[in-house]
Amino acid sequence: MAASSSTVVTALPMLPVKRSPMSFGMLSCLYFAAVLLPWALSYVEGLAVRGVYEELVQLLSIVGLSMMLFQFFLTARVDAVARHAGVDNTMRLHTRMGEFLGYLILLHPFLIVAPRFFVAPSFALSDTWDLFTRPETSTGMYAWCLMLVWVLMAVFKERTGLSYESWRYTHSAGFVAIIILATHHAVTVGRHGRYNAWFDTLWIALCVLAVGMVLYVYFVRPRKVARQPFRVVDCAKGSESDWYLTIEKEGNFPFDFDAGQFTWISTSPSVFARNEHPFSIATTRKSLPKVSYVIRELGDYTRQLGKLVPGQRVWVDGPHGVFTQNARNARGVVLIAGGAGIGPIMGILRELCDQKDERPIRLIYGNRTIEQMSFLTEIESIQSQLDMESILVLEKPPEEFSGHTGYINRDVLEKIASHPDAGTWDFYICGPPIMVKAVESALLSLSVPRDRILYEQLGF
Secondary structure, X not given: OOOXXXXXXXXXXXXOOOOOOOOHHHHHHHHHHHHHHHHHHHHHHOOOOOOHHHHHHHHHHHHHHHHHHHHHHHOXXXXXXXXXXXXXXXXXXXXXXXXXXXXXXXXXXXXXXXXXXXHOHHHHXXXXXXXXXXXXXXXXXXXXXXXXXXXXXXXXXXXOOOOHHHHHHHHHHHXXXXXXXXXXXXXHHOHHHHHOHHHHHHHHHHHHHHHHHHHHHHHHHHHHHOOOEEEEEEXXXXXXXXXXXXXXXXXXXXXXXXXXXXXXXXXXXXXXXXOOEEEEEOOOHHHOOEEEEEEEOOOXXXXXXXXXXXXXXXXXXXXEOOOOOOOOOOOEEEEEEEHHHHHHHHHHHHHHHHOOOOOOEEEEEEEOOHHHOOOHHHHHHHHOOOOEEEEEXXXXXXXXXXXXXXOOOHHHHHHHHOOOOHHHEEEEEEEOHHHHHHHHHHHHHOOOOHHHEEEEEOOO
8 A cells, every 4th residue: 555645755856846836635615615705795695594495595506696607708718727736627627517517507596496396285386387487587598408418418418419629619609698697597586686786796797707708719719829939840659649730839928837747739721710629748848949849649630630731830838737846745646547648648758858867767557559659769768777667558459568467557557556665656657538527536546645646638
């Protein structure tokens, strides 16, 4: 089992601390403080308490609208926020809270009418019907119906048949309509707004800012991206399933990144086309002005990467992300990659090699077949230069394969997590969401401290 973080270890050289990105836990705390603030302010009005259930419904209603509004702020990629919180953290929180918000909004009208089934059951059904059909509640019900459809579209986006670009446009437009309808409902029917105009002003101001975030993403931020164009240097198959894409700065503008970060890339002729896709960087800043990526062929867009030609202009938004070595104080590094997750993992591994890092380094790299494995020769070369061990994991291995057969599971991880100093090591995980979740759960079960686990899921 892994040792606790208080284990005494031999002193090793540490990486310089450049900046301290906000943790996901800290971001979550700030988010909950923000969404609870309107509810706390509602008590400034001094309205009479009407009962425990009524106050609970009031809390859930205000928090639900607050969460809906702040979802827009989590996806805006405002640099001042992204530098501290990390877009990967904000998108992760956006996804998690979106699931909870969907349930909360779905239950909202039923929570309002539920007491009537106990107080006056003979009128309950007609009262419920009135709630859905009365003119004064109509905008709320329109928002509710749209929310139900758009949440289902988000959950089952892979089955909708929409392209990624079409889904993004409909997702944004739909939720702009929902938030405008929901805000109108709150200021015309909401209890607090009917008594104090300043509470209505709060909702309207937040709604305007939320819609402004969408306008910023679609019309303002592209102008900034346009000032840092890149061009394609090469795009070729690096393995059976992966493309290796290399781009280069087209101009003398400032651009820097940390190993492990990612960027959004758009290959559209217009920077406003919004057909961008997030890809993790596989190199270090030593490669600048060139930047390289490992991209797994998974959908319509990635299958067409072979059509890119050298010299073609591409648009790069970034870098983003906190899947880096910044502000870490680990005594060892464990890198765990699944499939195309080897991209950012190779960036970190190359950075460790550039720094001639003296700490123990462990690499676990899993894939389906040996033909899908990338960088095996380079990994072997780096291993000879560092205090490094690697474990290869294949679902369908060839004959005489000396690695682990199957998946990156608890048995594989236990070999590393049982090291007496593992409680002071950092564990970096990158791969498909299902693999990342499984590995994280396994590491936690092996007593690896949660704050020592960093991960990046491939896809938002």
